[in-house]
Amino acid sequence: MATIHWFRKGLRLHDNPALLAAIKENHELRPLYILDPWFMTNSRVGVNRWRFFTQSLDDLDNNLRGLGSRLFVIRGTPEEVFLNLFKDWDVQRLTWEVDTEPYACSRDEKIEKLARSHNIEVVCQVGHTLYNTEQIIKANLGKTPLTYQSMQALVSKLGHPPKPVDTLVSLPRGCRLQGEIATDSKFDPPTLAELGVDEGSIEPCLYVGGETEALKRLDKYMERKTWVCRFEKPKTSPNSLQPSTTVLSPYLKFGCLSCRTMYFRLLEVYKNNSHTNPPVSLLGQLLWREFFYTVAAATPNFDHMEGNPVCRQIPWIRDDKLLRAWEYGKTGYPFIDAVMTQLRKEGWIHHLARHVVACFLTRGDLWQPWEDGMKVNVFEELLLDADWSLNAGNWMWLSASAFFHQYFRVYSPIAFGKQTDKHGDYIRKYLPQLCKYPESYIYEPWKAPLSVQKAAGCIIGQDYPRPIVDHDIARKHNLQRMSKAFAAGKNKTSPSSKESAKKRTKK
Ligand code: FAD
Numbered sequence: 001m002a003t004i005h006w007f008r009k010g011l012r013l014h015d016n017p018a019l020l021a022a023i024k025e026n027h028e029l030r031p032l033y034i035l036d037p038w039f040m041t042n043s044r045v046g047v048n049r050w051r052f053f054t055q056s057l058d059d060l061d062n063n064l065r066g067l068g069s070r071l072f073v074i075r076g077t078p079e080e081v082f083l084n085l086f087k088d089w090d091v092q093r094l095t096w097e098v099d100t101e102p103y104a105c106s107r108d109e110k111i112e113k114l115a116r117s118h119n120i121e122v123v124c125q126v127g128h129t130l131y132n133t134e135q136i137i138k139a140n141l142g143k144t145p146l147t148y149q150s151m152q153a154l155v156s157k158l159g160h161p162p163k164p165v166d167t168l169v170s171l172p173r174g175c176r177l178q179g180e181i182a183t184d185s186k187f188d189p190p191t192l193a194e195l196g197v198d199e200g201s202i203e204p205c206l207y208v209g210g211e212t213e214a215l216k217r218l219d220k221y222m223e224r225k226t227w228v229c230r231f232e233k234p235k236t237s238p239n240s241l242q243p244s245t246t247v248l249s250p251y252l253k254f255g256c257l258s259c260r261t262m263y264f265r266l267l268e269v270y271k272n273n274s275h276t277n278p279p280v281s282l283l284g285q286l287l288w289r290e291f292f293y294t295v296a297a298a299t300p301n302f303d304h305m306e307g308n309p310v311c312r313q314i315p316w317i318r319d320d321k322l323l324r325a326w327e328y329g330k331t332g333y334p335f336i337d338a339v340m341t342q343l344r345k346e347g348w349i350h351h352l353a354r355h356v357v358a359c360f361l362t363r364g365d366l367w368q369p370w371e372d373g374m375k376v377n378v379f380e381e382l383l384l385d386a387d388w389s390l391n392a393g394n395w396m397w398l399s400a401s402a403f404f405h406q407y408f409r410v411y412s413p414i415a416f417g418k419q420t421d422k423h424g425d426y427i428r429k430y431l432p433q434l435c436k437y438p439e440s441y442i443y444e445p446w447k448a449p450l451s452v453q454k455a456a457g458c459i460i461g462q463d464y465p466r467p468i469v470d471h472d473i474a475r476k477h478n479l480q481r482m483s484k485a486f487a488a489g490k491n492k493t494s495p496s497s498k499e500s501a502k503k504r505t506k507k
Helices: 017-022 038-044 049-063 078-088 102-117 134-141 148-158 213-223 227-231 247-253 258-270 282-298 320-327 334-346 353-362 370-374 388-398 425-430 449-458 471-487 495-506
Strands: 002-007 028-035 070-077 091-097 123-127
Touching: 002 017, 017 091, 017 123, 017 282, 028 038, 028 049, 028 078, 038 102, 049 213, 049 247, 078 091, 078 102, 091 102, 134 148, 134 282, 148 282, 213 227, 213 247, 213 258, 227 258, 258 282, 282 388, 320 334, 320 353, 320 370, 334 353, 334 425, 353 370, 353 388, 353 471, 370 388
Parallel strands: 002 028, 002 091, 028 070, 091 123
Antiparallel strands: none
C-alpha cells in the first residue's frame, strides 16, 4: 500500500503539512512531481527559471533520498499519470498542498474526483500562504478585501497564522522505499537539456534553486537583526549593485521556503526589539504577498483586464514596436534599459525597479497594456519569481488599473534612478556601451554634445538608441488619457481593449 504526496509548489521538507499528512498511515511514501505539458505550453518559462526549477527538484530529490525515499518525476498530464499510478502503485492516499491559481483549482478538482472514484483518500492542506485565503474572505463576511488596510485589519482579527509544522527529518520504516524502484533512473528529475535549455547559453547562476539554499538564505538575512528590524521597503535601493532586499521571492514562489517559517523567524527577530511595521517592514512584505494571493484567489480573470471586476478598463493601444523596445532594453532611457537588461540576464530585479519599468510601459510613457508587460515573453518568462497572483496584482497596481489610484504620480525614468545612484554605476554595469559617459549625461546621454559622445565611444542613434518617446510629452498626454479613463468609470470596456483580447486569445 502506498501514499502519494504530489509536489507542485511546496518543494520542501520543512513546514509541509500535506507531506506530514502523507506519512501518518505508515504506508510507503511515493513523493511525486508531474511534469505537466500544460505548463510547457501555457506558461512561459525562461532559461533562468528552468535552471532554478531543476535545481529545486534535484535538491528535493537529494533531501528525500537522505530519508530513504526519493522524488518520482513523471511526464504527462496529471489525469493520465494518476490513472496509471492508481493501477500500478496500490495507492490508498493522495496528499497535496492547496494551490489557488485557476488552472490548479480545476486540475485538482478533476484529480480529486478521479481519486475518489478509485476509493483513494485525498488530503489537501494549506501551506503556500500564511492563512487559508477562503478563511480570510469569510472573516470579511464573504467580501474580498481590496485594500492592504482592510487586509491588515482582517489578519489582526485572525491573529498570527498557524505555526510551521515540524520538518520531515526522518521517515517511519513503513514509509521508506523498497526495491528497485528506489533507484530506477526513469523517474529522475529532468536535466536542463531535456527541457530544451542550452546550458551554454545561460548566464552564471546568482541564485541557486532549492530548499537547502532557501533556508541558508533565510538564515543569512535573519542573522542581520538590526537590518531586519530597521527594514523599510521604500528606503531600499532599486539600483544597488548587490540586492538591497532579501531575494527570497523565487524560493517563496516555488515553495522552497515556507512563508510561515519566514513569518515566525521574523517574529523571533522582532521579539524585545523595536522594529518597523507593515506595510514597509519585512513582515509587511509577506502581508502584501498574502493580500494579492487572497484577491487573486477570489477574482475571476485576475490576470486580464477584460472580465476582471477589480480592474479599471483603460483603452491601452498595443504597439509591438514599443513593447519590443521596452522588452529588449532599447528604449533609449538608460535606467529603463539597464533594469530590463538585468531582468533578462539575472532573472531578478528590485521591487522599485519593477515599479519604474512597469509604469514606463503603461501609464507613464508607452501606453501599452499591462497584460503585455506581465506576460508575452517578459515578466512571466524572465522572472525567477514569476508568480501568477503577485505578478498580475502588482501590474494592475503599477498601471493604476486596480488598488492604486494616484495615476498622476508618474516615475521619471531619469530622476528616479539618480536618487540612489547619482553616478550611474548600475547603468554602467548593465549597459557597458555607456560606461564612459560622464555622470552629468549618464541618465540622458542624448543630451551630451557629439564631442562627449565620441569621447565616450558611444554615439546616440548609432551605438545606443535615441529615446523612444519624449517623457515629458508622453507623460502629459497619458495623464489626460488616465483622467478620462478614471472619469469613464470602472467597468466600461473600450473597443481597443476588445481588440487586445482578440489578439490575446490568438497567442
Ligand atoms: P523582499 O522585500 O525581501 O520581500 C520578502 C517577500 O515578500 C518577497 O520575496 C515576496 O514574496 C513578498 N513581497 C514583497 N513585495 C511584494 C509585493 N509588492 N507584492 C507581493 N509580495 C511581495 N513578486 C513575486 O514574487 N512574483 C512576481 O511575479 C512579481 N511580479 C511583480 C510585478 C511588478 C510589476 C511589481 C511592481 C512587483 C512584482 N512582484 C512580484 C513583487 C515584488 O517586486 C517582489 O516580490 C520582490 O521584489 C521580491 O524581492 P525580495 O524577495 O527581495 O523582496
